[in-house]
Amino acid sequence: MGRRWLLRFAGFMVVMAVFSALLRPAQEWGAGGREVNRLNPARQFSDAIADAVERVMPSVVVIRTEKIAYRLKRDFFGVTYRIPEQLAGQGSGVIVDEAGHIVTSWHVIEGARTGEVVLDDGTKLPVRLVGYCEATDLAVLRIESEGLEWQPAVFGDSDQVRVGEVAIAIGSPFSLQSSVTVGHVSQKGRQVEILPYEDFIQTDAAINEGNSGGPLIDVEGRVIGINTAKKTDDQERGVGIAFAVPSNLTRAVVDSIIETGHHSWPWLGMSFSVVNPRMQEALRSGVPVVIGQVWNDTSAARAGLQPGWGVVQIDEMRIDSLRDIERAIYKQRVGDRVTLILELGQQQQRVELELEAFPGVVH
Numbered sequence: 001m002g003r004r005w006l007l008r009f010a011g012f013m014v015v016m017a018v019f020s021a022l023l024r025p026a027q028e029w030g031a032g033g034r035e036v037n038r039l040n041p042a043r044q045f046s047d048a049i050a051d052a053v054e055r056v057m058p059s060v061v062v063i064r065t066e067k068i069a070y071r072l073k074r075d076f077f078g079v080t081y082r083i084p085e086q087l088a089g090q091g092s093g094v095i096v097d098e099a100g101h102i103v104t105s106w107h108v109i110e111g112a113r114t115g116e117v118v119l120d121d122g123t124k125l126p127v128r129l130v131g132y133c134e135a136t137d138l139a140v141l142r143i144e145s146e147g148l149e150w151q152p153a154v155f156g157d158s159d160q161v162r163v164g165e166v167a168i169a170i171g172s173p174f175s176l177q178s179s180v181t182v183g184h185v186s187q188k189g190r191q192v193e194i195l196p197y198e199d200f201i202q203t204d205a206a207i208n209e210g211n212s213g214g215p216l217i218d219v220e221g222r223v224i225g226i227n228t229a230k231k232t233d234d235q236e237r238g239v240g241i242a243f244a245v246p247s248n249l250t251r252a253v254v255d256s257i258i259e260t261g262h263h264s265w266p267w268l269g270m271s272f273s274v275v276n277p278r279m280q281e282a283l284r285s286g287v288p289v290v291i292g293q294v295w296n297d298t299s300a301a302r303a304g305l306q307p308g309w310g311v312v313q314i315d316e317m318r319i320d321s322l323r324d325i326e327r328a329i330y331k332q333r334v335g336d337r338v339t340l341i342l343e344l345g346q347q348q349q350r351v352e353l354e355l356e357a358f359p360g361v362v363h
Contacts, residue, residue: 055221092214100143104213156222158246171214269298
């Protein structure tokens, strides 16, 4: 009897030990040697954000500029003079390659006489302007210093960004260097009529003066946009709506500027038109966008494309509007090749075209 009781007691203790081990919070080691409780979702979420910020922070810089502005002053005799005033400005930027190129917002440095960047460790270095694109409010600087190594940021695919996912803004609002705010991707493809070409990512992450040119990143620390503007009310107060140039467009513009000193907009050599349902029926096509005009001596003309052909798809993007055409083309660079699926009647044709430089001005 005593032996049986002891065996039952020992079995009970084994079961309790196993049960206790299962209930005990599992531990693992996170970035920086921190102990992470992987059964605590709040801690996981917090650590993911902090880790993302740590990964990109060495690539984020403060940009300081000096500009000369003139104010008018009239003397006792009614003669008007232009009085120069030195104005200091500040914004943010992101190192994009190991050569020390930096992307920022054009309005941060426009009109500046001199400029410098402040690295994450406080080092101050001079910069020069490489080029800019007014249509997207993007500019490229280069750090004027030899023998130093730069840690470029990793750019994500903005086409894969989902509405509702976490968005993290980094910058130097009101001269407060390396400030981080967290929000979400509120919407994609926004147009707010402040730039000639817009395809903004909208976010509710707080963005203020000094954030312009800084990165909007995801929870992996990848740049998904460059912060450029915010929505304010009548009292110029922020209302939780900010906008960033998507990373795919940013990368195309930046690479073009680094290579040539300016951005050449890609072009297929043809225009497009939206057709109504009645016209679609007449064309025997359910495609809402068709080729409108084909210019001579372009890649489209050499491929034999004709007005009236429906545009079903460009690369992986289904075409339902003229905006879809722009999104599919403008994230590319001159010289890139794209694949179009075209439709005439009930037949489809796959065509590969090389993008050429647009001869005019975008918008």
